[in-house]
Amino acid sequence: LAYHHGDLRRSLIEAALELLTEEQNWMFSLREVARRAGVSHNAPYNHFADKRELLAEVAALGFESLRKKMLASIVGVHRADAALVKTGVVYVRFGLDNPAHYRLMFSAALGADDSDRPEVVVRAANDAKGVLLNIIERGAKTGAFPGLNDAKQTLVAALAAWSTVHGCTMLLLDGLAEPLPRRAALAAIEQVCQTIARGLTKN
Amino acid sequence: LAYHHGDLRRSLIEAALELLTEEQNWMFSLREVARRAGVSHNAPYNHFADKRELLAEVAALGFESLRKKMLASIVGVHRADAALVKTGVVYVRFGLDNPAHYRLMFSAALGADDSDRPEVVVRAANDAKGVLLNIIERGAKTGAFPGLNDAKQTLVAALAAWSTVHGCTMLLLDGLAEPLPRRAALAAIEQVCQTIARGLTKN
């Protein structure tokens, strides 16, 4: 009874993820997370500096999951434009399947900037971004995206691609893409991704 | 002293906007807003059902301001693709100039969905979206965007355009677009917008 079962840190992260899924937002209290894990309301402070650090850990898990899904979607896909569409669809689907988790991943509550965001989130987000960047770089090198002649243009193109899928995900989650019916959203995503890929293949 | 100077409602909205700008987030307390306006901590409940309704009013002001800036940017611009780039640049610049306000406008704290979001936000957001939609529709009719043959394709294209500018704004605000230097961001935005316009002009 004195000490916890051995991995309170992990238990707290899992409890937070549960609450995030159940309540569909991250406004639950740190005290509630502790209750859920069966410990006193300040036991979490032995493992996290504050509530934000716990949420950061949950967000990082989300980025890692997203990254794995994107990577899995392009095994065996050789054309860069096709790969871009594949990852884009998987990306938006992840957001629609895990709305609260996705919102947390990009929430300003974790930090208004990379400089004050917990490192674990920054690194995880960067790794996920890397998947898109790699596809664009590959397309630039193989000539699939003829407009991209230097590193800077490639970075801008990656920004454009990520912007589109991130923005599309957020607008759909917020219900702001109406009157486009929700049921048609997944079909529309592919067309959106093709639009951005087309912008890169022609110039 | 008994009654307020006559427009406490407006004073509260202005105080909230001030706090939003100063603190760069909307986590300030409703009690603090009341203090700023010089009234007791529950006077706001005579004008807003809860804190969320006050924030919704502030968010709506943001959408109206954004809409006006977009409209002003395209007076006299006849080509639809040029208009799309113009509004896109103004859109992202608005976000970079008013980071906390922009984040609030799209915050899930106002509601997870259009159905439970305060009407005033839904209407204001829709009006702003309408500017982009009008440009796309005009381009579809004049043949500038040859891929758009029916209303559904036009809606998807509007989703793509809004997704790109919204996503671009958010990623830049979150500092996730690094290592693209912040100073080069505004130059990059135009290229991003051109990429999406190009995706619509060719097919």
Added chain:
DNA sequence: ACCTGAACACCGTTCAAGT
């Protein structure tokens, strides 16, 4: 090292008043 209980300074919101 890891956990607890009491304590502090706050919240949002409600309710019974006051004018």
Added chain:
DNA sequence: ACCTGAACACCGTTCAAGT
């Protein structure tokens, strides 16, 4: 109709203990 003060049930975080 509009505002106030007291009150309720919470928070996040800190601190002095306990094992």
